[in-house]
Amino acid sequence: MADPRPAAAPRGATAADAATRPGSNTWGSKLVRWLFIAVSLSFLAALLIAPVATVFATALAHGLEPYLASFADQDTLAAIRLTLMTAAVVVPVNTLFGLAAAWAIAKFEFRGKSVLITLIDLPLAISPVISGMVFVLLFGLHGWFGVWLEQHDISIIFALPGILLATMFVTFPYVARELIPLMQQLGNDEEEAAITLGAGGWMTFFRVTLPRIRWGLLYGVILSNARAMGEFGAVSVVSGHIRGVTITMPLHIEILYNEYNFVGAFAVASLLTLLAGLTLVVKNLVERARAAQGAPSEGA
């Protein structure tokens, strides 16, 4: 009878790490440690905490009532709705694409594989404004497909499809990037075992592959979602800034700010910050769950 391994293996590992760190007990090292912590905390306070605090402070500068009232505005509600809808469409589509791309790259050998890997990274490398411009050049009135689209009365640029496309473009690397190394590292053994036991493709995917990659997948989805809700540059280029129709939350904040409606601007900003904060909390929970699950599988 073997004892179950302690679940908190990584914690034990960190303790062992700390014990073997050179000079961990000297006065000098203590001083250095405090110095580092102090510097990074003050940096954090200046660059992260202060701006976030400003957002909430300005939003609530005239009390709770004007703050809440700014959400009653029709345009604000439309912006919130558009942002949530964009995320709701873009994230699932990118999840499917990311899964397919990661599967193809991790499990098969094919010509142009390295090109595909590079292309997946492209949206991370180029400026979001250019990502937006690309779609204007393709689907805009003077773009490649502009005339054809106009003849058939289809509007992409300055309309919802353009916003969806631009957001999709800037967010599609996240799921794939997260899954490719994970699936490559996991290998094919369990899938092959399932196949020799008689399982078909779908069953192998849902019963064997998906449970193994679920935390990585969720992590990618969260990152993708955060970017989809917060994207400004690419969306700004393709949106056309039609109030109540093609304005997302980040764009709406800019408009309100430019109109000197600071309470309104910062109120929407605070909502976006809260959504981001929520995303971060979920991300942390996922990371923790992944670490707990990852601990035993390290032995594999």
Place this chain on the structure above:
Amino acid sequence: MSITLDQVTKLYGGVPVVNDVSLDIGDGELFVLLGPSGSGKSTLLRAVAGLTGVDHGSIALHGRDVTRVAARKRGVGLVFQNYALFRHMTVADNIEFALRVRHMRARARRARRQELLRLVSLEGMDERLPAQLSGGQQQRVAVARALAHKPEVLLLDEPFGALDAKIREELRRTIRAVQRELGITTVLVTHDQEEAFTMADRIGIMNLGRLLEVGAPHELYSRPATRFVATFLGAANLFLARRTADGIRMGAATVAGGEPPGSAREHEVVAVVRPEEVAVAASATGLGERFIACGVVDEMVFSGALERLRVRLTDGAAAPLLATMDAAATPYVEATRTQHEQRAFELHRGQEVALGVRRVHVLPTPLSSFTVCAASAPAAEALAREPLLAALAARMKTRIAIRTEPQLGAAQAAPADPAPFVGATVVSCEPHAAQRAEWLLRHGAGEVLVLPANAAVPQRVLIQWLDPAVREATLAVSASVLRHLPAEAVQGAEMPTGPPSGEVAPELARRLAEAQAQMLMVGVGDIRRFAERFAPLLDGGRWPVLIVHRAAP
């Protein structure tokens, strides 16, 4: 037959990793595929499981051709080296996976699971996760899982590789017991010869994608047919010896050799002497007839029941040794002694001893060694350094001797050296190569290799005999060479034979030019007008050609 493989070949990027393997495995047999890493044994196992397709040949399970059947429909059980358990499922779910796939009812599933857990002695572990089990327990679960759907065939891919020695032995015993109880045909892949010996009903030894030999463990150990098997399965000293009418002559000693001499002609053979068959004594007189050489004890290693000795030969020239040369090319003999022998005659490092042979086994290989032959010593030495020849000799664990024949190729001259030509004689591919080859064949050489300068290691070997009488010999020599090359063998069609046809050589040259890096094995019975007939192929030719000649009876 449970598993029938027929000429199975698998290529990766044009290179065969499994090369023309044919094999029958009987019902209920435990067959071990043994070979060094990269020998193609795992690929072959995966081909049987259906996880890897084959490029040529067919695979049948219980008489049903499954070559084109998907892995999930083959009904085999496969156990991986790193267990490959579903880590997020409990032991119970792991074992029941195959049963769920088959929509078996929950009660029947549970009953089957209990039965399997009892079989691998893991009762009560149902609800554990794989991470909560030791390596040995995980592999037991993997075995139970692979057996759940009552497969016709169980395949084990290095199942003990990741386990420590004690657990490994225990698990071996369990798997053997389970296999016997169920009577299930099993193929086990391993690189560990001890494992092969303890588990196998029969062993198949693979190297360079080829299945070299198949047999019961004791048969393979005591009567290997190839150098590779002799040295891979246990330790072996390889000697070049002469087969005479009296027996096997090694240096001064003549030892009764296993089989009676086949032909009256005295010829060179490769003799295998296992370390435990080497007798160590203080002086030659203590060994009598069996004495072969003197040496100095270089190394003594205590390994429990046996003591391993490495004895450097001091007058080794009398009995040329093959496999066991060290870096400085000093020949040494490996010997083992039991505790009993150690007590009878105590040894220390640096001590001079006499070595004798108790028992030898002669390999049936027709190519014992290479002898380069040229008109001058520098030419012969240059030929001996040819990369292809050096590679072949190294892989075949044999030596390259040098012989100078000033009159080489001259029609009326006899060899200057009265010794017979032994092994394969190698000549260069310069003009008049055909004439030299004929001269050598006339003076008793059985195999002549005509070697062009800087020939590449062949990827294809064309085999052709021009006389039905030399078919056997040609195939035997070809097989002996092919074992050491990762090359594809192509057997030629019937060719017009007989002296009048002068068409043979150009036709062969045309076929050799068809692909890159080819080699030709050609069997000839009649050597009249040989030089004239083969000049177009051999003189200044671009291909290595091995000529096999046997005089008509």
